[in-house]
Amino acid sequence: MRRLSWFNTVSLTLGFAFLYIPMIILVIYSFNAGKLVTVWTGFSTKWYGELFQNEAFLNAAWVTLKVAVISSTFATVLGTMAAYVMVRGGRFYGRTLFSGMIYAPLVMPEVITGLSLLLLFIAIGLDRGTLTIVLAHTTFSMCYVSVVVSSRLVTFDRSLEEAALDLGCTPFDAFKSVTLPIIAPAVISGWLLAFTLSLDDLVIASFTSGPSSTTLPIKIFSAVRLGVSPEINALSSIMIGIVAFGVITTSLMSKRAITRRQAEENKAVQ
Template sequence: MRRGVSWFNVTSIVVGFTFLYLPIVILVIFSFNESRLVTVWGGFSTKWYAEMLNNTQLLDAAWVTLRVAFVSASVATVLGTIGALVLARMGRFRGRSLFSGMIYAPLVMPDVILGLSLLLLFVAINQDRGFWTVILAHTTFCMCYVAVVVQSRLVGFDRSLEEAAMDLGCPPLKTFFRITLPLIMPGVLAGWMLAFTLSLDDLVIASFTTGPGATTLPMKIYSQVRLGVTPEINAVCTILVMLVTVGVIVASLATKRREVSRLRDEQMAAASA
């Protein structure tokens, strides 16, 4: 029985990961295809990466996407961290249910509804759509993901460390930046990476809230794919995949190093005691 269950689990995992990652592997391989036909292998070549670097429209869209992702992820991380602190530390207060519902609503709300709502808001206040409206939209739906990640980190937080620092005369604000923030930094970094990735990937919300001169890379790729997939698009997607992969690896290594440093400090403190 156990052997059958074990093989079933292994098979499910293999099939699941194959279904998820095999298309990405094929995309990366065909980005080095000599032939313009993406389904016919014509030999190894890097000419499509050179063609991509000469495509100013794709480069402009990629630059807009990176700027939007960086700014919106940073703002969403700050706001999401504050929201997580309120939910984790403030206890029961009047309006808590409404507050938590407003934070978590974008998690379950369809992107079409969120994008249309923001579009109607910008039209109602007579706000010209462009770069900053896309940032506001991405910050709105990325903030909830950051709040969830940081709040899960705060649940298991040892508040006796903060109490000890304040007992020794450290002000609350300084205690947060010297004690609390470094300890929850892995969760904050994970939230930032998640928000950055979601902003890079978004198509629907950006389509509703963008304007002239603020075309993101997913929108540009989608508009070109309707006319046919080219190896040049494969090259762009491969670079995006590599950027996200490198970012995740760097964040994982930084988190691991911080955890090792924290454990070492705790061991040294226990040994000195």
């Protein structure tokens, strides 16, 4: 095993410190008893209680969660279909244009995407609200799902599908029974990526949201412009805790699955 050099150690330490020290400070000051977020006056959890009584934040959190679940589901379905066409469709007329349209949102500035969607909704007379945010988030997150699923389909062993077809399966049954279960980790990863992008989006949502459909990032940004309150620290700490719990849980599940797979392989060898 190679040991880390002093340069790598210092670089990693500074990098992790730059990333996580602000988060640690934020979590610490979320338990501050005073209203000033930079002056420690004592330990208290009252701001968490105040947060759960704040209807504006709760409504924004509900809208954000609802939009994220719906848009990521639609994006996963459409992105998987697009990836399947790109990988399995072969050469067809308009393939270059189709692939360019799929990957364009990856490099398109969010301001341009949000403004163009806003003009589209105005042109067709669609009032801005939860529906427009869902459509916008589905549009820009679908390409990320397509990239993730395409990378898995490229390395997929097509002989498994051919075996299913030889045994009497229809192409749809072969996809449902063979292909989809194998690429399921990539599909789930794409859904989680789209879900995370939707939760975190501010720019596109600010163009496509209406007065009754404020998302949590927009609410936090609006509140911060008037000054950082302890409630925002408490909300951010809860979000950090949820993300940390999800990452740790996923890592433990992956490690357990790898250990179980290795144990099964060793037992098969014996």
